[in-house]
Amino acid sequence: MLGKLIPEGMEESQIPYVDPGKQNLVQEVSVKDPRVFNAGASVKIAVLDCGLKYNQIRCLCQRGAEVTVLPWDHALDPAEHRESITLGGFDGLFISNGPGDPVFCQQSIHNIKQFLAGDSPKPLFGICLGHQILSLVIGAKTFKMKYGNRGHNQPCIHEGSQRCFITSQNHGYAVDPSTLPDGWSALFTNANDKTNEGIVHDSKPIFSVQFHPEHCAGPMDLVSLFDVFLDTVRDVKAGAVEGRTVKQRLRDLLTYKHNPNVSDLEKFRPRKVLILGSGGLSIGQAGEFDYSGSQAIKALKEENIQTVLINPNIATVQTSKGLADKVYFLPLTHDYVTQVIKNERPDGILLTFGGQTALNCGVELTKRGILEKYNVRVLGTPVSSIEMTEDRKIFVEKMEEIGEHVAPSEAAFSLEQAQAAADRLGYPVLVRSAYALGGLGSGFANTKEELTALVCQAFAHTTQVLVDKSLKGWKEIEYEVVRDAYNNCVTVCNMENVDPLGIHTGESIVVAPSQTLNDHEYNMLRDTAIKVRLLSAYNAVYSFSFLQPRIPFYRFSLLLAYNFSYVFCKRLEPNRFSIPFTLRPPVGILITKNRKRTSPSFLT
CATH class of the missing domain: 3.30.470.20 (ATP-grasp fold, B domain)
Known part of the structure; x- marks a missing residue:
């Protein structure tokens, strides 16, 4: 639908409708003369500006590239453009995003065809409109979408690994993957509407994507595509490709190293699952676990999995008649749960629907070897991860491994250790009981006297106290x-x-x-x-x-x-x-x- 603005005092007939779909918008937004960024870098990248985003330039420059931004219709063959000295030795070509229908970019299509002629073209990477232009270059077709994909939460599935990545997109045209010629493969597919989101050559260093991996401020889950592009450029320049294609590089980068086989997932699909309910209702594990547990039972029944529930609370939704296949009104202790396991012989157990009581019970069952003895598999979060999050020292070490910050904290097993930790961290501090439910025995201490009172109270419930730097007000x-x-x-x-x-x-x-x-x-x-x-x-x-x-x-x-x-x-x-x-x-x-x-x- 077209519209127009009519200034006051003018007749509507004096203002014609303008259809942007019939204009070459790329010509209007592209630079008119070449510009160079990060001059003197080790590799030289030529960029066809079809509506370039500055963050694309940043992503290339930050990875050690000299970037020469060229007009959208600039010749890519130095023989055709002798007055341009910038093209004499570029190592790779980048085609940017841009507005409008790609069919208007005929001059770009012609130039890129010449660039790709030959058996050993230089590496090429395209984004958004650049992806569509590349597709037209190789003989594929594009089409106008009814609504387009516009937003920053578009899921794209990598065809080589079935991994799904969240991307940002803003396009109204798409590539028809059924028209791709031999030697080309779909690289990504939109998980929602199944439209094409990328292509890659099976042997040559050429690929493109429909989404924006460089989107600022995010998500940037696939910004590593720039690394693949520039690594390929460097290897091709050095003659060190060694038969490793861009397609293989992308598969190696994006494939999860511990991918299970689909057959294995089906093979180990549980037939009967034991759910540990919410335990005694209290602060920290109240009605929220009754709700989540009841929904879990419904979900398992939808998958035709038999459910066994242990919950000591008779006045809960999840214990309602007809919800779970079998309900045991028993305390969530390892002794009672062991008896149920002996009787029911489930092949799976869920620990995450009962709050801290269920988590602690699962840890105890594992330590005593009950789950291993009866071949009961913990579904979802494993016990090792539960222990990691509960043990402050291990948790801090794990955060440091991935380069994340953790509030300064120390564990104490006596009042003297707690006081010394508070002196090192500086008041105010937060005192917490380890393995506590609902913050039991915790509080803020501004002085040594307040700390002493809190620590003595905490040691009534646990043998370990955590002293953290106060983040009050954050x-x-x-x-x-x-x-x-x-x-x-x-x-x-x-x-x-x-x-x-x-x-x-x-x-x-x-x-x-x-x-x-x-x-x-x-x-x-x-x-x-x-x-x-x-x-x-x-x-x-x-x-x-x-x-x-x-x-x-x-x-x-x-x-x-x-x-x-x-x-x-x-x-x-x-x-x-x-x-x-x-x-x-x-x-x-x-x-x-x-x-x-x-x-x-x-x-x-």
């Missing part, structure tokens, strides 16, 4: 992350406490999405949540991050269980985020196979 940001067996990760929701750290979450207000983060901060924390998630096995994760504007942020804690925030975001986004969605990865179903399903909405 922002409290929460991310929910789901991961599957192919290392596909989704941050399904992020939330922010209205009150700063220091106000108990249960007494605060949580809003989704976060309201005070800019794009850079949001994606920085998203990337961190995914990096931390990769330390444990696939399942849902509830992670805290605390951010203080303009200074480095700290990762603070990680909870491998469904909790109150899950319930909150489930009610906010009932069509996108549900236990049936997040539970399927633990039973061997890929995130990419989880198509959107309408689930009940709720009034809160």
